[in-house]
Amino acid sequence: MISVTNLVRTYGDFTAVDDVTFTAEAGRVTGFLGPNGAGKSTTMRVMTGLTPATSGAALVLGKPYAALTNPGRHVGVLLDASAQHAGRTGREVLTLGAMTLGVPRGRVDQMLDVVGLTAKESERRLRNYSLGMRQRLGLAHALLGDPEVLILDEPANGLDPAGIRWMRDLLGTFAAEGGTVLLSSHLLHEIEKIADDIVVIGRGKIVAQGTKDELLRPxxxxxxxxxxxxxxxxxxxxxxxxxxxxxxxxxxxxxxxxxxxxxxxxxxxxxxxxxGDSQGLEEMFLSLTSDDARKELAA
The missing domain is CATH 3.30.70 (Alpha-Beta Plaits)
Structure with missing residues (x-):
């Protein structure tokens, strides 16, 4: 479970995250949506200990991320699939991760198989990986420690339609087995298919949250x-x-x-x-964030 309470993050006079409160429950996929610059990535960085909160709290499994013992064994994180050493092979990245987390080396082959990277592909340098392959490797790394929670920022970027469907099935299975998934994506159609709960942020504030059925009901x-x-x-x-x-x-x-x-x-x-007719997620998202969209176009 992830619990965010009255979270604020400021940079000088700019408030990136403004009194944000929501939860992502175990056994469910929570879609975290918002326009560019709305505060999604900042919130996720605070959750994962990369950015300190100005005030408020972001707890994962009841604790700040930094307070977890060997956090990679509890929380799988993918915030930027390109933030990997371009000179290493995929297998080397996962092997180093396994050594750091203290999991058996055999877990590397298991995760390569789970994300669909072949033995030949695992021996290629990351500089030669497509974005879709980097995403698969990033997911393999996030799953390496057999975590209870996944925090994923745009994990479908670069995946082809078959890859997106594979990811949807993977995350659905993870949640069905009791895991917590917090998923940020611009692919609203996919979020509508996979998410159980939805949180929408705009200009640093939560503008809507609830179950998918509640938010999209007629x-x-x-x-x-x-x-x-x-x-x-x-x-x-x-x-x-x-x-x-x-x-x-x-x-x-x-x-x-x-x-x-x-x-x-x-x-x-x-x-x-x-x-009345039920609105789709795209219509709901655009109606809730239209001011941000106009501001972005005018900028």
Whole structure:
């Protein structure tokens, strides 16, 4: 489990992370989303002991990362797949990692097999690796100590569609076996497929969090009637918020039962009444972070 409480990180007058609080539970995949510069990477760096917090706390398995004994045996981290020694082979990187963590050398071959790097590929220098191969090696290194928690920043970068599906299955299995996964990615479609919980950050603040089903569930009601003008007047009389749709009908910020009751009271015949359409993760993300996106485009 990961617990972030009232976390603040400032750089001079700039506040990169502003009173951030959320948890990533064991047995679940938590998607950590936000535009560039929103504070995701800074938060993850504080979690993993690379950046000190100005105030607040980020605990992994109930402790600060630095307080864990041999932390790589408990927490697998992949923040930058390119931050590896270009002159070493993939096998050398994992072997040094195994020696540092105190795990059997046989774990190296197991992890190479898990991430799909062949024996021949493992003997190549990292300078000759594609980005996708570096990502696979980074995941192998994160899994090397058989951790309980994974903290991954953009692990799908450079992976082809088959590789992305492989990673999705790998992380899903890890969580299903009781592990905690915190996953940052710009691939919203993939986050929508794999995440159980979602945390959205914008300008250093949490702007939404909850289970995927809670955040993406349909909102309000869609209603069409024999007289939409009269229905709109009736809804306004009841102080209900609504929007007229270009294709006809109304989108109402209220439960279907209430909308139906208003129509019945005013003797307005309904042609259609149903729960509003569910928004996808991309639509939710863009609506929550639109100010940041405009700021980035203008910069």
């Amino acid at each position: 909102s309000g009601a869609l209603v069409r009637s024999a007289d939409d003008r009269a229905l709109a007047a009736a809804l306004a009389e009841e102080n209900l918020t609504f929007e007229q749709l270009p294709t006809g009908g109304l989108q109402v910020e209220a439960e279907t039962g209430l909308v139906g009751a208003v129509a019945a009271t005013h003797r307005i015949a309904l042609v259609e009444l149903r729960a």
